[in-house]
Amino acid sequence: MTTAQISSRWRKATATATALIFLVFITLPALDGVFHIAPPVDLMENDPTPLPEISFSELFKAFNVLQRGFLDKTYGFRKNLVRLQNLLDLDILQASSHYHTVIRGKDNWLFLAQENPELNVVEDYRASRLYSPGDLARWVDVYRGRQDWLAARGIHYLLVVAPNKHTVYPEHLPAQFNKTSPRDRTDQLVDALASAGVNILDLRPAMRTVKEKALAYYRTDTHWTTYGAFAGYIEIMLRLARWRPEFAPTIRGDYEINITPGLTGGLASMLALSDRFPEERVTFVSKTPRKAVEVPNPQVPKALFQPTVTMSTGDPSLPSAVVFRDSFAHELMPFLSEHFRQAVYVWPYPSTPREMRVFDKAVVEAEKPDLVIDEFVERYFTEFPPSPKLPPAE
């Protein structure tokens, strides 16, 4: 065989192999859809809109769902690819950008960054955007309005702010994320509300105190540990005791602390890297039986953003409460619920720049509680107020 013939055959063989590799690569995802050959990956993300039932009348609806991202989220090997991308970016390239959902900080800490297109928690921490006096005045009107409305009904109001992890553990953030102002929106808003007489409990000092002795927030999740939640509970109860002195002697500290491996942090799951960011779970186990149990409650909505939970101790001598909550209440509920005859935890949709989180007056009127707690995590508490709605045309 001549050199030219060898060369030609080699080129043909290379071309054939190239084509085969490419065709295999582009058909693997479809094959996985049928044969499920991809190894499982734990990836936490919003589920795509489920496909409607395929029928002629639903055909266009199905097309629309497919068109708007369903296929982008569900093809085979996708989760494996996401995991590989995050390994490459965070481990090999050490390239966290705070315009992605999760960033990796120092000492293997993970932080939430771009929560949604409009909310960047790192930028909030940096204080690159502050409130105008008009913004503050609008928020003061809102919360003062709630408090006044409740006071007219003999109900106490407490606004509780759970800090962002970034606020409590800034030393673990990457160094480039500097503070641009000595005061941030939380400082502005807490001061404005306190000055206006709103009952506000800012848990930042408490969390910093916890941090000196224990892990206040999980390294791989956005939320506080049970240490942090417990400290928050203590602060809430001490504040409520100003109105209800009988609370003071009942604040419970009789817990045994269990630390067990195997926490799956939310932030690590968003990266599909739970196995590479192991963390221990903190659990407080009561030394005496708890009385509060979940009960059905037909008076209130079953769910708003997430299901409503009603806890009852059955003790008629105790007051009742309505708590407007978010995910930070999850760790608080077992502690708080012991102090109430009935506590209703309502989980509204979080605030956005277009729509304020709901303060459901109908629930309050149905329940007639003694206390209302409005609990927010810092990043949703410091949203900008929505533009005022135009008065309806009459």
Next chain:
Amino acid sequence: MFYFLPIVLALYFASVRWPHLRNWVLLAASLFFYTWGEGEYVVVMLLSIVANYLFGIWIYKAHERSNAKVEMGVAIAFNLLLLIIFKYTNFLVANMNLVLGGIGLPTMTVGQVHLPIGISFFTFHCISYLMDIYRRQTPPQMSLPCTALYISLFPQLVAGPIIRYKDIAAQLLHRTVGIERFSKGINRFIIGLGKKVLIANVVALPADKIFAIPAEHLTTPVAWLGIVCYTLQIYFDFSGYSDMAIGLGHMFGFKFMENFNYPYISKSIQEFWRRWHISLSTWFRDYLYIPLGGNRDGQAKMYRNLVAIFFLCGLWHGASWNFVIWGLFHGFFSVLERFPLGKRLTQGNAVIAHAYTMVVVMVAWVFFRAETLPQALSFIQAMAGFAQGSGVVWHLGLFLNPKVVIVLCLAVIGVTPIVPWVLRWREERLAARPAGAAVNLGLEALASLIVLPAVFVLCAMSLASGTHNPFIYFQF
């Protein structure tokens, strides 16, 4: 990519023995592809296809008794009217309202008109088709499906290259693909995908964030980083799409023209436009500049023609004064280079000529990228060293990380003709000797079987993560 392409390839090659059937497969795929992204607006393209199919026949028949100028005028007017309605209505109404408001008359209210993706590209395809018939360079396509396929062919539908009808007419009916050509198409497609996903998308993030910084916070280093990132983004994004289109074309047996020839090595604005978006600049040259008289009627007319071309080229890119200014900015320097000072600048020292060209191109991109004229001017002011920001709020560390730095370095290398240099070196030095020939074949296999599949997997990883993936040219 993982559903559409395998299915289309399977259906196409299953019908390869029946030329008409494979064209129907591609047509169905193209219309599906467009509908997927644009929904009911596919009707605009279908209307355009049918109208121009009929116009083409009409113009051709008119040649039997006249020069067909009237028919051609009607057909061009139809196409431009369609483009103006869908692309420029909002712009025209906004400007009319400025005038009307200024003289105290009531303003007009029009519902927001949606810009169908790719309308600029397929309109130029339609005009190209009609012009080639009008100039008797080709007879019209008597088959409506073939006309539709030419106008809607999915590889180049939304981002070019702008394919001349006469260049592709024969290929619509007769084309073949051997395994080597198919493989070449795959590699070209992967190269284009890599340019878009691994380079353009990475540098797009700092570019977008920097161009969103308020003027009072901009600093000179950050402004320069922003424009460097955008300069690289737009080249790798757009040329990446062209590479994907050319690669897909090869897979289906079509040969599309090259659209970029390393524009950022240019030493003059005139050279830049011979290397940047070649299919567009040659379209304007052949269908507008030359009919206007080109450089045949004296220098003053030539300058007027050049300015007109650059004005329209800017306007083609977007319904905004900033795009017009971008076009005229290029036009100004293109004219200037024909004067003694300009000639001295561009034909003297190569380093100075290149630096001049890059500065002009980058400043022009500021107008292209900024949302408003005041923003563009503030940005240029910051680039020039008159920045107002302190660097505390927006500093370089927020935008640079190891990945961005690596990609910037690769991108700067990638804008040079390093690949053709390596290929030439391999052919002239390596392949000429037996031992070298073996190494050459080995390198080729290495690239095709390891490097490019790795690039493909890296792209799939990035796309799966849903990281920053802007679409610059889908807006045209």
